[in-house]
Amino acid sequence: METKQTAIEWLIQQKKNHKLGLITKEDLIKAKQMEKEQIMKAYTNGSPEFFDMSEEYYNETYGNG
Numbered sequence: 499m500e501t502k503q504t505a506i507e508w509l510i511q512q513k514k515n516h517k518l519g520l521i522t523k524e525d526l527i528k529a530k531q532m533e534k535e536q537i538m539k540a541y542t543n544g545s546p547e548f549f550d551m552s553e554e555y556y557n558e559t560y561g562n563g
Contacts (some may be wrong), residue, residue, distance in 0.1 A: 505533035534560075 503511070506532040513521050538552035
């Protein structure tokens with residue numbers, strides 16, 4: 499089974515990879531997108547037919563920004 503990373507784990511790894519230990523704006527945008535996808539996948543329990551509902555759930559719960 500493939501090991502997955504949470505958005506936070508990915509972001510921490512990016513910080514370690516940067517020479518100055520800084521997180522870029524692009525890193526933050528990518529982590530937020532990863533988190534959104536993870537939340538939506540958990541909401542649908544991986545069933546693609548519920549994807550539209552998961553997008554609505556995410557936007558109502560966390561905003562669409």
